[in-house]
Amino acid sequence: MEGESSESRNKARLAIMELANMISVPMSLNAAVRLGIADAIWNSGSNTPLSASEILPRLLLPSGGGDPENLQRILRMLTSYGVFSEHLNDADGSVVVVRKYSLTDVGKTLVTDSDGLSYGAYVLQHHQEAMMRAWPLVHTAVVEPETEPYVKANGEAAYVQYGKCEEMNGLMQKAMSGVSVPFMKAILDGYDGFKSVERLVDVGGSAGDCLRMILEQFANVREGINFDLPEVVARAPKIPGVTHVGGDMFQSVPSGDAIFMKWVLTTWTDQECKQIMKNCYNALPVGGKLIACEPVLPKETDDSHRTRALLEGDIFVMTIYRTKGKHRTEEEFKELGLSAGFSSFQPFYIDYFYTILEFQK
Secondary structure, eight states: EEEETSSSHHHHHHHHHHHHHTTHHHHHHHHHHHHTTHHHGGGGEEEEOOEHHHHHHGOOOTTSSSOOOHHHHHHHHHTTTTTEEEEOOOGOOOOOOOOOEEEEEHHHTTOOOOOSOTTTTHHHTTTOHHHHHHGGTTHHHHOTTTTTTHHHHSSSOEEEEEHHHHHHHHHHHHHHHHHHHHHHHHHHHHHOOOTSEEEEEETTOTTSSHHHHHHHOOOOOOOEEEEEEEHHHOOOOOOOOEEEHHHHHTTTOOOOOOEEESGGGSSSOOHHHHHHHHHHTTTSSSSSSEEEEEEEESSSSOOHHHHHHHHHHHHIIIIIIIIOOOOOHHHHHHHHHHHOOOSSEEEEOOSSSSSEEEEEE
């Protein structure tokens, strides 16, 4: 057995220390969003490197003060994960090292756009108090898989609470919009599967952002149906050409030339997915297609950012939404589609997280 002073043992101890303390990363990211650091540094596009002391006055803190040293500690840690770039004043010969920070491309995803959207809401939505109560119970998904850790911690399912709590539902919609808009821009640039569609149904469309963007780019799509739970569409804004319809996808789905959905199948069991897809199949004409955008797991496991992001999302689904809901491989999605009646399947890898899955009737 190797001695504890060997390089491999040193690396092993370091790795487990990093993993054990990794909660510092999402919680610091959460703090950065709550404080509005990205908008303060971005400053309408200047992205000028700023010290913690220079950032503080821009944060509009209730007290008007704040602790620059603690802010710098958060900035420095998130710099090690690529959210910020650090700029030191070593070159000018100063005795005191001043650290300044600007946004990386990762950090820019937290900047609020002209529509008030960013990935910031997605960060906050994942770290709400009700969500955080579930995480110490992840092991129970193995011991008692019939009940989600979230339900054990909160007494009822997440989607039930969204329907009851306006604040949670509002944050969820804003989070989904913040994620959907840049994703949709990416697929509208690289995917032409909407060209032959006149009536498009978005299942689980939330506020209708995806349909709005599709209709703006594809003039042939004359009618959009935003289909979601009644309490969700009741709060959806008016969008030209889009009709908001409330209902239950497990009962039926509105008919259309094509059906679109994003991050819907991943939160349900295989049997539930088959039912949803069967209802979609029944709502389509011969030649119609289901266009599903879902995280697709790689066949083999590695330590790439993509694989880690997908597998982390898989554990999130298991913990918060359904213990047997899951991210799936391409082959698993293909089998689900065939079992629901679809005759063919084709994946399109455009976005690094979501894959476009075409199921043809």
